[in-house]
Amino acid sequence: MRVGDPDRIRNPYPHVQTMRIPIMADIDFPALRRERLHRLQEMMKKRDIPIALFYNPANIRYATGVDVMGVWTASTFARCCIVSAEREPILFEYANSMHVAQKYVADVRPHESYQFMGHQGQDLARGWAQGVKDVMRELGCAGEPLAVDKLDGNGFRALTDIGIRITDPTPATVDAREVKTPQEVKLMLLNGTIGDAVMADFKAALRPGLYEYELMATLNESLYRHHGEFMFTRLIASGTNTNPWMSEAHDKRVQPGDLVGIDTDMNGFQGYVVDFSRTFLCGGRATEGQKEAYRIAYDCVNGMRELMKPGMSFEEFSLAAPSLPPEYRNLRYGSMAHQAGLEDEGPGIPYLYEDDKPGEKALPDRILQENMVWCLECYAGKEGAPYGVKLEDQVLLTADGALPLMTYPFEAELL
DSSP: OOOSOTTSOOOSOOOOOOSOOOOGGGOOHHHHHHHHHHHHHHHHHHTTOOEEEEOSHHHHHHHHSOOSSHHHHTSSOSOEEEEESSSOOEEEEOGGGHHHHTTTOSOEEEOOOOTTOGGGHHHHHHHHHHHHHHHHHHTTOTTSOEEESOOOHHHHHHHHHTTOOEEOOHHHHHHHHHSOOHHHHHHHHHHHHHHHHHHHHHHHHOOTTOBHHHHHHHHHHHHHHTTOOEESOOOEEEGGGGSSSOOOOOSOBOOTTEEEEEEOOEEOGGGOEEOOEEEEEESSOOOHHHHHHHHHHHHHHHHHHHHOOTTOBHHHHHHHSOOOOGGGSTTOOSOSEEEESSSEEEEEEOOOOTTSOTTSSOOOOOBOOTTOEEEEEEEEOOTTOSOOEEEEEEEEEETTEEEESOOOOOOGGGO
8 A cells, every 4th residue: 555645535534433332321330340350261261370460450450340549559569369260359459448349349358568668578578478378279279370460579589489380461361351342342432432522622722832731731631521540641742742753741832833743542431541643733734744744644544444354363464554655664653553451452563664673573473353452553754854743543343344433533634
């Protein structure tokens, strides 16, 4: 596919929502929790993982349906759960929040933290580790390996010192979470409407003279008003800050004629990711160079969406996807597609070009499946140019192809 063709007629409204968008009352939350746990335990059995210890908030939420202070607990060891392949999970909750978890989980116990205790931490971790070993015996998994998603040094040492062999749970967690359950699909569709509303608020607020961090404030305020949870990056950039991409919002003022790029990177209702990108022109008329970059990114994202079908291998998709022109490749985005659910998920699909170094990109040996959620993204910027364009669509893979979850239009004046 030729990308960036100035003679091609482009539709700034290529997305048509064909599935019914649920309302919150349509979500069966007991079924959501039940179906997720069933998928996780089935994959644990398939991958020969008898028991797992989760500290990652997204894994805890997937297994139990409970999230408590997700941002704070993402960088602390304040709560965890132990899941066996055969029994109900045991949730070790932050002590003052046990009443929250007890609404949904039958077995909730206080978490005993050893973190932030300085030189005493290792001694306290030994007691914590013995408690884990006791629970493994209680669940009929004494002597089995324990799959752990993350630990600090004290925790790792304490478990291994008492003879627990630690393994990796991601063969089960990745396989479970990459295909969405029926209730998860409803939540992703619902969050698509939140994404559209938030982007509309962002565009309405955009004007010359604003600081990038003021636009960040608009985005956060809109997310919270629309029942979202938090943002996990600050990817708003204007003018020269758009090239190269990945400069986060700071104290630059938006100038007339600037391109302004945004990657939403949000956790919406019930924690599901809202991750799509648009680039806007703030006042003035677009230059031919700005239009060229926009057309390239537009053609790449929409070409990937039109290409994606269940049954394709990741390799087939990567090789058939639109190629960036050579002068746009050095600054390309890290991957052309990644998965999304309760967090940005994987594995993703990298760009593959003949000038890449051998072994530079790992291409997973996996197949596209129905009810996967993908974020298709492209950054188009030449080295040294004073602007670049970031575009991204979040899609649900159906039997008929990739369905856009967000329908916010592209910019006609840049096409």
